[in-house]
Amino acid sequence: MSEKHWLVVQYPLKSANGNKRDQWLKEKVMEYLETALTQHELGEVDGFDIGSSVADPKKYVMNIFCVVTDEERGIALVKKVIRESRLDYTRILIATMPYGTEGGYTLKFASKKSVTEFSL
Secondary structure, eight states: OOOOEEEEEEEEESSSSOOHHHHHHHHHHHHHHHHHHHHTTSEEEEEEEEEEOSSOTTSEEEEEEEEESSHHHHHHHHHHHHHHTTSOGGGOEEEEEETTOOSOOEEEEESSTTOOOOOO
């Protein structure tokens, strides 16, 4: 039986609030992921945040949060949707954490192989 997980898609930003394109990207990613996750009965988009990274306040990120019912299938679907929709797949990080826990996120996918750690 699968357990629910938080799944976060993270994009790097150049400023604390992002620009118009970042806002457009946020809206499209959230829309496309909500549609795909619902159609495949794998979960839903739960929200987003934009601002300074927790690990490095000088870096800015956009996080899009989802709740998925199957971690592996959810990751695969999110990657497919972002790649096929051309929503800056080459910039993303994907991390998960068991739903209902207070632990940290674990990096599950990095578009750049040199990235090995994840922080909100």
